[in-house]
Amino acid sequence: MQHTSCYICKSRRLEKFLDLGTQSPSDAFVREEDAGKAEASYPLALCLCEECGLVQLGFTVDPRELFTEYVYTTGMNNSLRENFTALVEELGTRFALGSTDFVVDIGSNDGTLLKNYGKFGSKVLGIDPSSVAEVAKKEGVPTLREFFNETTALSVLKTYGHARIITATNVFAHVPDLESFMRGIQALLSPDGVFVSESGYLLDMITTGGYDAVYHEHLRYYSLRPMLRLFSDFGFEIFDVRRIPSHSGSIRVSVGHKGAHLVSASVANLVAEEKKAGLEDLKTYTDFGERAHAHMKELQSLLLKLRHSGARIVGIGAPAKGNTLLNSCGITAQTVEALLEKSEYKIGLYAPGSHIPVKNESILFSEQPQYALMLSWNLSEELIPKLRAKEYRGAFIIPFPKIRIE
Numbered sequence: 353m354q355h356t357s358c359y360i361c362k363s364r365r366l367e368k369f370l371d372l373g374t375q376s377p378s379d380a381f382v383r384e385e386d387a388g389k390a391e392a393s394y395p396l397a398l399c400l401c402e403e404c405g406l407v408q409l410g411f412t413v414d415p416r417e418l419f420t421e422y423v424y425t426t427g428m429n430n431s432l433r434e435n436f437t438a439l440v441e442e443l444g445t446r447f448a449l450g451s452t453d454f455v456v457d458i459g460s461n462d463g464t465l466l467k468n469y470g471k472f473g474s475k476v477l478g479i480d481p482s483s484v485a486e487v488a489k490k491e492g493v494p495t496l497r498e499f500f501n502e503t504t505a506l507s508v509l510k511t512y513g514h515a516r517i518i519t520a521t522n523v524f525a526h527v528p529d530l531e532s533f534m535r536g537i538q539a540l541l542s543p544d545g546v547f548v549s550e551s552g553y554l555l556d557m558i559t560t561g562g563y564d565a566v567y568h569e570h571l572r573y574y575s576l577r578p579m580l581r582l583f584s585d586f587g588f589e590i591f592d593v594r595r596i597p598s599h600s601g602s603i604r605v606s607v608g609h610k611g612a613h614l615v616s617a618s619v620a621n622l623v624a625e626e627k628k629a630g631l632e633d634l635k636t637y638t639d640f641g642e643r644a645h646a647h648m649k650e651l652q653s654l655l656l657k658l659r660h661s662g663a664r665i666v667g668i669g670a671p672a673k674g675n676t677l678l679n680s681c682g683i684t685a686q687t688v689e690a691l692l693e694k695s696e697y698k699i700g701l702y703a704p705g706s707h708i709p710v711k712n713e714s715i716l717f718s719e720q721p722q723y724a725l726m727l728s729w730n731l732s733e734e735l736i737p738k739l740r741a742k743e744y745r746g747a748f749i750i751p752f753p754k755i756r757i758e
């Protein structure tokens with residue numbers, strides 16, 4: 353469905369600044385038996401709302417198509433796991449959580465974040481529509497397999513009462529019906545409660561040039577300015593904001609009902625920083641689009657050149673954004689022979705669009721392909737030493753911020 357108005361301010365003054373053509377949803381890994389069939393694919397492009405400054409996709413895919421067979425599990429990623437532990441520790445201490453408190457995690461995935469509340473004794477509930485919710489349940493994390501919206505919020509409220517903490521990590525940018533989501537938070541959050549959202553941060557995407565953050569599930573690319581407007585429209589106030597490293601650069605906002613918390617200087621400071629970085633100027637975005645297209649050409653020609661010289665190339669990891677990168681650059685299994693993963697959920701599947709097979713990471717050490725393309729490039733500092741310690745001797749290709757080989 354074409355999305356012709358802004359998710360936040362409803363303006364139709366949307367300016368397209370990056371067009372990635374037509375792509376398959378980047379988490380829709382393909383099973384062996386379906387590999388010969390045509391895949392669904394949809395337009396993928398970024399627009400700027402010239403009214404409120406929100407960056408969003410110009411096309412929305414039915415969420416039931418995107419989230420029900422989700423193969424991503426949070427628990428696999430060390431940096432995210434540590435981020436969640438630190439986040440819950442901080443929230444629990446700052447808001448003196450106890451056993452009478454109720455906390456909710458939206459988009460709870462395999463329950464990784466909620467497990468950290470154990471020491472505070474609070475009652476927890478995960479809400480997640482995907483099949484990964486079953487993994488969480490099996491591990492004893494109470495989880496409701498639903499999309500979060502006003503209806504879900506009201507039924508949770510009836511059963512459990514108000515939530516003192518509601519977290520939504522890497523999900524707030526993915527919700528198609530933003531209004532229903534916001535009304536759900538309004539209803540479920542206690543008067544002194546805090547809603548914490550973590551989303552990929554637009555300024556980091558612009559700075560690193562990482563257009564691979566663009567995929568169909570990811571509807572909005574938040575900066576602080578449009579978020580302030582969004583929350584204010586629903587009677588909320590952002591009282592704290594922090595930049596965090598997750599997912600190549602994210603923004604964590606803490607939100608309460610208007611007037612419930614003291615607003616920290618971090619909010620005005622980051623608004624000023626965004627303005628200084630040009631986030632209010634269309635040219636910043638058109639430049640980003642041009643840089644992205646130049647990057648695609650450069651990466652494609654590098655990989656083709658290496659492959660033609662007879663080198664074997666594999667991808668490290670099979671993250672959603674890796675699929676955007678591979679498909680934007682037109683890379684197939686002829687060039688990158690496999691994506692190597694540790695996640696048992698993805699091994700044996702084929703990457704959407706490119707149909708590059710996902711194989712076990714052990715191949716990297718047993719077969720020593722000459723080049724390893726870091727698709728989770730934001731985790732390079734964590735991953736490369738580990739892969740070297742396991743005696744991979746080839747070269748790493750790191751695609752962002754600038755393509756480099758090491």
Ligand SMILES: [Zn+2]
Nearest residue numbers: 358361401404
């Ligand atoms: Zn707008």
